[in-house]
Amino acid sequence: MTGTRRGCPMCGEDDPRVVFRQQFATVEQATPVAGYDVAVCNRCGGAYADGIPEQPAFDRYYREMSKYEYAQRGGAESEYDRRRLELIATIVAPHIPSASSRVLDVGCASGRLLACIRDRGFPNVTGLDPSPACAATARRLYAIDVRTMTLGEMAQSGERFDVVLMIGVLEHLRDLDRAFEHLRAVIADAGLLYVEVPDVTAFADWPNAPYQDFSTEHINFFSPRSLENLMRRHGFTRTFLEQNHRDQSYKTVMSNISAVFRQDPVAADGHAEFDRDSAAGLDRYLALCAAEDARLQGIIDRLADSGRPIVVWGVGTHTTRLMATSRLAAANIQAFVESNARYHGKTLQGHPILAPDALRQRPEAVLISSRVFQQEIADQIRALGCSNDLITLYNV
Numbered sequence: 001m002t003g004t005r006r007g008c009p010m011c012g013e014d015d016p017r018v019v020f021r022q023q024f025a026t027v028e029q030a031t032p033v034a035g036y037d038v039a040v041c042n043r044c045g046g047a048y049a050d051g052i053p054e055q056p057a058f059d060r061y062y063r064e065m066s067k068y069e070y071a072q073r074g075g076a077e078s079e080y081d082r083r084r085l086e087l088i089a090t091i092v093a094p095h096i097p098s099a100s101s102r103v104l105d106v107g108c109a110s111g112r113l114l115a116c117i118r119d120r121g122f123p124n125v126t127g128l129d130p131s132p133a134c135a136a137t138a139r140r141l142y143a144i145d146v147r148t149m150t151l152g153e154m155a156q157s158g159e160r161f162d163v164v165l166m167i168g169v170l171e172h173l174r175d176l177d178r179a180f181e182h183l184r185a186v187i188a189d190a191g192l193l194y195v196e197v198p199d200v201t202a203f204a205d206w207p208n209a210p211y212q213d214f215s216t217e218h219i220n221f222f223s224p225r226s227l228e229n230l231m232r233r234h235g236f237t238r239t240f241l242e243q244n245h246r247d248q249s250y251k252t253v254m255s256n257i258s259a260v261f262r263q264d265p266v267a268a269d270g271h272a273e274f275d276r277d278s279a280a281g282l283d284r285y286l287a288l289c290a291a292e293d294a295r296l297q298g299i300i301d302r303l304a305d306s307g308r309p310i311v312v313w314g315v316g317t318h319t320t321r322l323m324a325t326s327r328l329a330a331a332n333i334q335a336f337v338e339s340n341a342r343y344h345g346k347t348l349q350g351h352p353i354l355a356p357d358a359l360r361q362r363p364e365a366v367l368i369s370s371r372v373f374q375q376e377i378a379d380q381i382r383a384l385g386c387s388n389d390l391i392t393l394y395n396v
Helices: 055-064 079-095 112-119 132-142 151-157 176-186 200-205 224-233 277-306 317-325 356-361 374-383
Strands: 016-023 035-041 047-050 103-106 125-128 161-167 187-197 236-249 252-263 310-313 333-337 351-354 365-368
Touching: 016 047, 016 277, 016 317, 035 277, 047 277, 079 112, 079 161, 079 187, 079 236, 079 252, 103 112, 112 125, 112 132, 151 176, 161 176, 176 187, 187 224, 200 236, 200 252, 200 277, 224 236, 224 252, 224 277, 333 356, 351 356, 356 374, 365 374
Parallel strands: 103 125, 103 161, 161 187, 310 333, 310 365, 333 351
Antiparallel strands: 016 035, 035 047, 187 252, 236 252
């Protein structure tokens, strides 16, 4: 997990200005990155995580530790995800050239989006996901054909598609130059690429847990301008772009950019129009997070000082950041609980990570370490028949 410097993923230059340092405690053999610098490129204004591991570390994480299998729901998405994917299908469908067009969803998870697109009259749909469990879920729930391979392996297969979807993918990729080499091989001549990425210019408009948008997985931070700079450099021209937002869970909203680009190698242009919006968005977001983090730190200080035995539910970005940057590690933690079965049997700073069912035999209070899923976790605990006291961090 040793981090290395990288050039700006938008323009390729190596001239960063660091605006924040993110840190995480690590789950044994699981967490892909222990921290990074949030940087703004002095050349083009793009924002990205610097000082991170090479791409194979992230590929291994998504293959072995996928959190998109929804084991606690039998593989099914939440109601919020279902609505979001229906909305995306409604946006995508008018851009698909014909009923015979071949559509590929990169990082398809459970395959729900492809099922929505198929239901709109486009039957030639294929998924791509590194997780075998996600592929199995897509086949079981929606009869979607999913290739369990990397984008690079798909590029080597010789298959080509008229429309490629990348929903919440580009922000996860360290090596974007290599990814676009593979995309150009996978997308048919003049084919379309539909992308959705979080919108860094609006992070501050939709409150979340402090610094949650600087996650262990999100390592590129896009504005509309930086996204266009990236696409133009790799030979894609914009045909549609809008800034919007997506409901992520109960009272949690994600900023978003939706865009369609057409592959046009002749139009490839290394000139980047300077992006002033990313830095301004980060400044607003960092100020908001600092105030909310101070409140959170006070709650955790009191919990640590009390010495009260607790079980912490969740070992993702929220928890691992607090374990590294607050006194949560000094609290009287007896164990962690996590819905993602890939973490069961591992440890976080010496404490075991247990399956949710184990809570039935535990008397401790449960600290719900999540804002996005706070209500869902509370409901899950009660559905288990557990009467443990619940400690929540957010008024949502």
